[in-house]
Amino acid sequence: RKEVEQDPGPFNVPEGATVAFNCTYSNSASQSFFWYRQDCRKEPKLLMSVYSSGNEDGRFTAQLNRASQYISLLIRDSKLSDSATYLCVVHMEYGNKLVFGAGTILRVKS
Amino acid sequence: DGGITQSPKYLFRKEGQNVTLSCEQNLNHDAMYWYRQDPGQGLRLIYYSQIVNDFQKGDIAEGYSVSREKKESFPLTVTSAQKNPTAFYLCASGSGGDGYGYTFGSGTRLTVV
Numbered sequence: 001r002k003e004v005e006q007d008p009g010p011f012n013v014p015e016g017a018t019v020a021f022n023c024t025y026s027n028s029a030s031q032s033f034f035w036y037r038q039d040c041r042k043e044p045k046l047l048m049s050v051y052s053s054g055n056e057d058g059r060f061t062a063q064l065n066r067a068s069q070y071i072s073l074l075i076r077d078s079k080l081s082d083s084a085t086y087l088c089v090v091h092m093e094y095g096n097k098l099v100f101g102a103g104t105i106l107r108v109k110s
Numbered sequence: 111d112g113g114i115t116q117s118p119k120y121l122f123r124k125e126g127q128n129v130t131l132s133c134e135q136n137l138n139h140d141a142m143y144w145y146r147q148d149p150g151q152g153l154r155l156i157y158y159s160q161i162v163n164d165f166q167k168g169d170i171a172e173g174y175s176v177s178r179e180k181k182e183s184f185p186l187t188v189t190s191a192q193k194n195p196t197a198f199y200l201c202a203s204g205s206g207g208d209g210y211g212y213t214f215g216s217g218t219r220l221t222v223v
Contacts (some may be wrong), residue, residue, distance in 0.1 A: 100152040
């Protein structure tokens, strides 16, 4: 079983739509959680951290369920510029390293 | 501006050759990492270093080697023992012990010809 699993998509949505991505992780000892965004042939960039209480940054909302080992990202009012691959990332305290999911592809169309 | 620089952007390797990918950061980060990305797959950890003169193998270290002689530099050598080296290689650095503050370089795309 992969340490971090995501639905690869692609998710094809119209502009203005709301879309949600899910992610599960296998190591219950994982400490910190993130969503990264990666544009085609570019490096990943941190989108937002994920907290148990849930957190929001503009149109983006992230949720963490430690009991179910489940992370989500909700994007409201999708823009064309949101088209990218979204990577679910878990920080492993042992070794101080990040473990990446394979990513979910989002395509927003006009 | 502080950042992390990878070079070259594109690299072509002949069969049997060793090649070295450069990674330099001026962020004063202690930790540095090398990841490999293949199409349709997530990033996989090759090697990482928490401090100068120390490094550990990641999940796919076979066929690769690294050094960490300076805090700013963490070069990766892809040896001839790596049978399928064509991939996108990403270097990252980090400051915090909880995963925050990771910065990635813009990557090196290696192709075997």
